[in-house]
Amino acid sequence: MAAIVNVTILGSTGSIGQNTLAVIEKQANYRLYALTAQSNIDLLLQQCCLFSPKYAVVTDPEAEARFSVLLQQSDCDTELLSGAEALAQVASAREVDAVMAAIVGAAGLQPTLAAVKSGKRVLLANKESLVMGGDLFMNAAAESGATILPIDSEHNAIYQCLPAGEIGASSSQNVHVQKIILTASGGPFLNLAVEKFADITPEQACRHPKWSMGRKISVDSATLMNKGLEFIEACYLFALEPSQVEVLIHPQSIVHSMVYYRDGSVLAQMANPDMRIPIAYGLAWPQRIESGARMLDLATEQPLQFQQPDLKKFPCLRLGIEAAQQGGTAPAVLNAANEAAVSAFLGKKIGFLQIPLLIAAVISKIPCEAASSLAIIREIDEHARVVANDLILKKFC
Secondary structure (H helix, E strand, C coil): CCCCHHHHHHHHCCCCHHHHHHCCCCCCCCCEEEEEEEECCHHHHHHHCCCCCCCCEEECCHHHHHHHHHHHCCCCCCCEEEHHHHHHHHHCCCCCCCEEECCCCCHHHHHHHHHHHHEEEEEECCHHHHHHHHHHHHHHHHHCCCEEEEEEHHHHHHHHHHHHHHHHHHCCCCHHHEEEEEEEECCCCCCCCHHHHHCCCCCHHHCCCCCCHHHHHHHHHHHHHHHHHHHHHHHHCCCCCCHEEEEEEEECCCCCEEECCCCCCEEECCCCCCHHHHHHHHCCCCCCCCCCCCCCHHHHHCCCCCCCCCCCCHHHHHHHHHHHHCCCHHHHHHHHHHHHHHHHCCCCCCCCCCHHHHHHHHHHHHCCCCCCCCHHHHHHHHHHHHHHHHHHHCCCC
């Protein structure tokens, strides 16, 4: 009989969190230690009643008060914790074997880093942790012996194509790798004339043609910033130079990424676009379990197409690549500015075309420095958000 695996899901009410629970529900040897949410307490309560985790964490104070009442009225034995410190607590607890890091944005950095420092198996869906503090993150993993399993479909694909699932700066496979290819669907506006970008609405930007995701990530996919962030993440995860990472547009989202080896071989991982596949891989690694996803049938699929990205049409990808090349605190500034820009776009304070303009304006105002500590990264993150919000108020563009 398989050993019991105790799991904490950071961000259980989001798309990745819900898909993780869908995979776990079909397996007998996984137990939920903790589920966390910011404010979606109705769904969190349903999850607690169904999966009976030991703890639930709510980080929004007002939502926490309301959830406390709902929890007391239910038959659920789950104990409520609150605040950011509780996130780190349930991510690093001795009883926890695996942590799904699925909190979107910079808010996921501290609890994810706590899980890494505690030597957990970390299923990394929070790309911002690496974007903001890649060196700190990877060094902490090397010191603690934590296992990092990337959950983004692209990085998960690369991981599967590398020998023995090696990762990080100490891995030996890099001498054999020429480059890696991150594939991108191109988002909902791949074939839309750039002249029409000014009229794009948040509702249109959140309507992804292949993936079902949260609103922030959907907008990132529409601007291709998601791929810019993944570009930075790949450099840290696989200890590669930016010159060894490329992006190709692949609208069918069947080939999730590729690894080019020095001998001319190219290994690619293929599957239907379903996040349950990389999630199941991360949960069971090095074994394989059922994900619930539909099997790929290449004979019935459309022809697979690939093309170079248009960096003039999608400047957010260019900004991400440039931040990776610059290093230091540049990726943290990029991430903070992007989060502020996407929030403003979703709130209809700025237009779609203004997203990269705002990000570039913030980057130009904040000098790059060494990202040598978590305190420096947090300070830069906060500073970049202040600058971004000030520019938005001044209607910079």
